[in-house]
Amino acid sequence: MYARAYIEITTICNRSCSFCPGTTRPLRRMSLSEFDTVTDRLQGVTEYLYYHVMGEPLTHPDLPDFIRLAKSKGFKSAVTTNGTLLSKRGRELIEAGVYKVNISVHSFEDGEDSAAHGAYLDDILDFADEASKNGVLTVLRLWNLDGHGEALGGNNTRTLDYLRQRFPDTDTTPWKLSPRGARMRDKLHLEYGDRFEWPDREAEDRGDKVFCYGLKDHFAILCDGRVVPCCLDREGVITLGNIFDTPVEEIVESPRANAMREGFQRRCATEELCRRCGYARRF
Secondary structure, three states: OEOEEEEOOEOOOOOOOOOOOOOOOOOOEOOHHHHHHHHHHOOOOEOEEEEOOOOOHHHOOOHHHHHHHHHHOOOEEEEEEOOOOHHHHHHHHHHHOOOEEEEEHHHHOOOOOHHHHHHHHHHHHHHHHHHHHOOOEEEEEEEEEOOOOOEOOOOHHHHHHHHHHHOOOOOOOOOEEEOOEEEEEOOEEEEEEEOOOOOOOOOOOOOOOOOOOEOOOEEEEOOOOEEEOOOOOOOOOOOOEEOOOOOHHHHHOOHHHHHHHHHHHOOOOOOHHHHOOOHHHHO
């Protein structure tokens, strides 16, 4: 069993964030019937589905139906979002039975004025309050640090002030701090992370001394059904097969996939793209 599978339900996004390189692949949405097929073929492979590779999941009109369908098959759905559509669609996620929502709180900080940033945070925190009270695990992500605990620009100080005003750190409702964030209350967490360089064929070759959890505890499925080793292969460079025409068990146990997995166990990258991945360097 894999810890999770990433499913890209759309390549469409309503933002153009500085930390996200986007994709050159065509704009596409996975249909409900395609999602039905994907989830049928993931039965017994994993319990957790993360709706994330490229694209903004909340731009997909059928997202609540995806979550309900997945839940009917025993899956738990986790959605990663930039948060800009939560005021319009957040309630749908809760009612559909979403298990977890990751919100990239740093995704609306590239030059916007303070009023726009404040309105964005208000919408996110309204959702976080309601979702966590309804038992939805909600994680506010500030993945914009420089590797030494300092923010790379952005509005982190203002964001943290907002959080403390909305969810006070008091004797009766204490924040439980950790080096990488805080538990603000039951089902509501703040998570810090370092900004990283996405893998890219044109990026610097950093050498083959690489460890990664790709194909060890997760893999990803692109919008057209192609299976790739992780959620950072945004162009499908390491396509291992297609879930619409090949059983996923065969795909993740193919010679290429096994070579990658065995290589990572030796801390050795067998694929050129992995040699050019900034994220893997944090391991």
